[in-house]
Amino acid sequence: xxxxxxxxxxxxxxxxxxxxxxxxxxxxxxxxxxxxxxxxxxxxxxxxxxxxxxxxxxxxxxxxxxxxxxxxxxxxxxxxxxxxxxxxxxxxxxxxxxxxxxxxxxxxxxxxxxxxxxxxxxxxxxxxxxxxxxxxxxxxxxxxxxxxxxxxxxxxxxxxxxxxxxxxxxxxxxxxxxxxxxxxxxxxxxxxxxxxxxxxxxxxxxxxxxxxxxxxxxxxxxxxxxxxxxxxxxxxxxxx
Numbered sequence: 001x002x003x004x005x006x007x008x009x010x011x012x013x014x015x016x017x018x019x020x021x022x023x024x025x026x027x028x029x030x031x032x033x034x035x036x037x038x039x040x041x042x043x044x045x046x047x048x049x050x051x052x053x054x055x056x057x058x059x060x061x062x063x064x065x066x067x068x069x070x071x072x073x074x075x076x077x078x079x080x081x082x083x084x085x086x087x088x089x090x091x092x093x094x095x096x097x098x099x100x101x102x103x104x105x106x107x108x109x110x111x112x113x114x115x116x117x118x119x120x121x122x123x124x125x126x127x128x129x130x131x132x133x134x135x136x137x138x139x140x141x142x143x144x145x146x147x148x149x150x151x152x153x154x155x156x157x158x159x160x161x162x163x164x165x166x167x168x169x170x171x172x173x174x175x176x177x178x179x180x181x182x183x184x185x186x187x188x189x190x191x192x193x194x195x196x197x198x199x200x201x202x203x204x205x206x207x208x209x210x211x212x213x214x215x216x217x218x219x220x221x222x223x224x225x226x227x228x229x230x231x232x233x234x235x236x237x238x239x240x
Contacts, residue, residue: 001063001064001203001208001209001213001217002062002063002064002065002094002095003062003063003094003095003096003097003098003196003199004060004061004062004063004090004091004093004094004095004096004097004098005060005061005063005097005098005099005192005193005195005196005199006058006059006060006087006090006097006098006099006102006106006191006192006195007058007059007060007061007187007188007189007190007191007192007193007194007195008055008056008057008058008059008106008109008188008191009055009056009057009058009074009169009172009183009184009185009187009188009191010050010053010054010055010056010105010109010169010172011053011054011056011075011172011173011176011184012031012032012035012036012048012052012053012054012173013052013053013054013116014028014031014032014035015054016052016054016116017031017032017034017035017052018031021034028177029177032173035048035052036048039052050105050108050109050112051108051112053109054075054080054113054116055075055080055083055084055109055110055113056074056075056172056176056184057072057073057074057075057076057083057184057185057187057188058072058073058083058086058087058188059071059072059073059185059188059189059191059192060072060086060087060090060192061192061193061195061196062090062093062094063094063196063217063220064094067220067223067224068217068220068221068223068224069224070189070192070193070224070225070228071086071090072185072188072189072192073086073185074181074182074184074185074188075184076181076182076184076185080113080117081117081119084110084113084114084117084119085119087110088121088123088124091123091124091127091134091135092123095127095132095134096133096134096135096136097134097135097136098135098136098137098138098141098195098196098199099135099136099137099138099195100137100138100139100152100155100194100195100198101137101139101149101151101152102135102137103135103137103139103140104137106135107135111124138195138198138199138202141202141206142202142205152164152191152194152195152198153194155198156194156197156198159198159201161194161197161198161201161238162190162193162194162197162233162234162235163194164187164190164191164194165190165230165233165234167183167186167187167190168187169187171183172184172187186230189230190230190234193221193234193235196221197221197238200213200214200217200218201214218235218238221235221238222235
């Protein structure tokens with residue numbers, strides 16, 4: 001059994017908006033306000049589309065024969081292109097890449113950011129053409145024909161998993177502006193952990209692994225997260 005669970009945090013792409021809208025004299029915060037206002041006028045809400053966002057952080061939880069590893073990369077420390085590269089490296093090294101709902105938001109964002117940076121994603125498209133599905137949305141691994149799904153937090157909590165522990169995507173931009181740069185990585189990690197735990201349950205549901213495999217991976221997670229500030233909150237209630 002192997003896979004990579006992805007968690008990510010997105011923030012407004014103010015650099016592109018600055019050039020596209022001619023807002024060179026405005027601050028990052030004010031450019032974002034313009035973006036939110038324009039989107040609300042056009043669509044009735046301030047939820048920016050994937051073409052107006054950039055990757056603020058990615059967290060990759062890899063499960064394979066060697067154990068469990070958690071890697072997190074944030075724009076607080078690295079340029080966005082490194083985050084993008086890390087995702088594609090994980091897709092190649094420990095496929096498939098699992099998400100909950102990523103087919104609607106993460107994958108379009110990832111590929112659009114490749115366009116923005118003029119980075120080729122040839123391996124991704126070649127794998128898809130071979131039918132290897134480098135990214136798999138767990139929603140459709142569970143129910144292939146459903147059109148409506150609960151959020152990752154809701155489905156996790158209903159299954160006795162930790163959920164998002166109070167971290168919210170809606171507050172990330174304000175935290176970023178306030179200098180709380182670690183918030184993006186924290187959010188991505190909690191999302192990746194819940195995605196991995198949910199993936200294990202769905203793999204067991206499908207008969208792709210045994211309960212013993214799930215329990216062993218739980219123990220490997222506990223070991224991998226030794227010293228993590230959210231370790232007990234995220235993993236303490238899991239069955240051994």
